[in-house]
Amino acid sequence: MASFVYKVRDRSGKIFTGNMEGENRNSVVSRLREMDYFITSVSEKRGNILFSKSINLFQSIKLRDLTIFYRQFATMVNAGLTLVNSLDILIEQVENKALSDIIKVVKADVEAGSTLADAMAKYPQVFSELYISMVRAGEIGGVLDDILLKIADLMEKDYALRQKIKSAMSYPSFVAGAALLMSIFMLTFILPQFVGIFDQFGGELPALTKFFVVLTDLFQRYWYLFFLVFAALVAAFLTYIKTPNGKLNFDKFKLNAPIFGEINRKGAIARFTRILGTLIKSGVPILEALQVSSNAIGNLVISSAVIGAKTKIKEGQSISSPLAASGVFPPMVTQMIMVGEESGELEEMLVNVAKFYDEEVDRAIEKLTAIIEPLMMAFIGLTVGTMIIAMYLPIFNMINLIR
Numbered sequence: 001m002a003s004f005v006y007k008v009r010d011r012s013g014k015i016f017t018g019n020m021e022g023e024n025r026n027s028v029v030s031r032l033r034e035m036d037y038f039i040t041s042v043s044e045k046r047g048n049i050l051f052s053k054s055i056n057l058f059q060s061i062k063l064r065d066l067t068i069f070y071r072q073f074a075t076m077v078n079a080g081l082t083l084v085n086s087l088d089i090l091i092e093q094v095e096n097k098a099l100s101d102i103i104k105v106v107k108a109d110v111e112a113g114s115t116l117a118d119a120m121a122k123y124p125q126v127f128s129e130l131y132i133s134m135v136r137a138g139e140i141g142g143v144l145d146d147i148l149l150k151i152a153d154l155m156e157k158d159y160a161l162r163q164k165i166k167s168a169m170s171y172p173s174f175v176a177g178a179a180l181l182m183s184i185f186m187l188t189f190i191l192p193q194f195v196g197i198f199d200q201f202g203g204e205l206p207a208l209t210k211f212f213v214v215l216t217d218l219f220q221r222y223w224y225l226f227f228l229v230f231a232a233l234v235a236a237f238l239t240y241i242k243t244p245n246g247k248l249n250f251d252k253f254k255l256n257a258p259i260f261g262e263i264n265r266k267g268a269i270a271r272f273t274r275i276l277g278t279l280i281k282s283g284v285p286i287l288e289a290l291q292v293s294s295n296a297i298g299n300l301v302i303s304s305a306v307i308g309a310k311t312k313i314k315e316g317q318s319i320s321s322p323l324a325a326s327g328v329f330p331p332m333v334t335q336m337i338m339v340g341e342e343s344g345e346l347e348e349m350l351v352n353v354a355k356f357y358d359e360e361v362d363r364a365i366e367k368l369t370a371i372i373e374p375l376m377m378a379f380i381g382l383t384v385g386t387m388i389i390a391m392y393l394p395i396f397n398m399i400n401l402i403r
Contacts, residue, residue, distance in 0.1 A: 004028045008037035029112050039113055043122065061126055063162065065096040067155040069103075070131075074148035083110055083144075102126055115139055133292045137284045150278050157358070158271070164365050171369070175376040179383050186387050187216040206393040208386075251300045259371065263364045268299045269333060270357035272306065277350030287313065302328050319346070 004025060007017045016037070022028040028042055072093060076086040087107035094100045102123050109119035117136035120127040131151050138147030191212055205213065219226060240246035254264045272293055279289035287310055294306035305326035312322035320338035323329050333353055340349030 004042055006032060006039070006042045008032055008039050025108070025112055033113075042112065042114070043109075061096055061099050061102075063155070063159050065094070065099050066126070067152070067159045069094060069099060070148065070155050071152040074145065074152045077148055078145040083116055099126070116144070129292055129295055133284060133288065134279060134282055137279070137282045140283070143282070147282055150282065154274065154278060157274070164362065172372050172376055175380060179380045182380075183383055183387060184219075186384075186391075187212060188220065191216055191387070191391055206390075208390045209393055212387065212390045248300050248304075255299065255301055259368055263361060263368065264299070266357045266360045266364060268297050268302050269329065270354045270361060272297050272302065273333070273350045273357070274354035277347045277354065280350070281347040286319070290319075305329070 003019055003021050005017070005019055006028065007015065020028050020031065022031065025042055029039060032039055032042070069090065073086055073090060076089060077083065081089075084107060087103055087110065091100050091103050091107065094103060105122070106116070106119040109122070110116055115136070117132050117139060120135060121132050124132075131154075134147050134151055135144065138144035191209075241250040255261050255268075257264070275293040276289055279292060280286060284292070290306055290310040290313070294303040294310070297303050297306070305323065305328040308326060309319060309322035313319060318338070318341055320334045320341060323337065324331070324334035336349050336353050337346065340346035343349075
């Protein structure tokens, strides 16, 4: 007999968890129902843990895979297919093997009587708290098809935004890499040739050339140390930003960084207002919507401001006042939220703010692309030009030695 972990609620709403043995999952579900419990989740103790670990260690699910999954799922449910039939089709259609395996388990849980939200909640590394909350609200309100369509829209917009930022950064990354490779080539192969010729005349190398010669010699002898130091610095940085204080400082830097800070701030505000508006429109209570949206922002500074606003709202204040007091949100955002509260159309106002800041992010990325190109060209010119000067200075001195 297998061992199963269950989570149930009684009629008063109290939650119980425990272990129960049974021939299979269905037998455990039947026994729990006979005990007059509302089942939240039932999972095989050993099998599910191993399955979850195998996905985390060996397989990855990209944002694009989830975006396609939500869109296909929403389309099928909206067309009138049952959850089980939709999930059954998705198991075959999804290209990502890890996601397909997870859908199989979700389908089995739904067939056994679990809600879709609870079945998805078993895999928080795949299905975020935001979308699970939206699915739960859709199931309670009987509008799951509409909710899935909204999730698909949110995923597609988030994916499109990330692709725009990635595209804007691809050219500078390529140019920086090319400049680095060119520098290594010139220092390793070209500079030694010039120095060798100059040494034959017995002259003293200029200071700039000496610097690059020493740097080249160190790199050729201890090249592995350069990479070890670089790897150690990267590892130390990644470890630091995983700490609460490090993450907070890094998120502050991301909001205040030149050029990129504007994009990060506007992108975070667009994500927050769109998610909050969608959750409120989907019937999620305002306090829960603020909690979920704060977790989905991706910036600890703005998330802390939202959590602080949530505390003030519990005390009876409006949403706009504590957000304005935080100093994190631009005045236009808080003013539009205030207008939405007064007019009773808060969700529509939040969605409009999100649309506005989406357009602002697009314009900021275009401006960034326009600025970066000449900056990168100047960087390459300065780097390569300095090395060329370092190589040709000995030649000018060589002419004097010959004379």
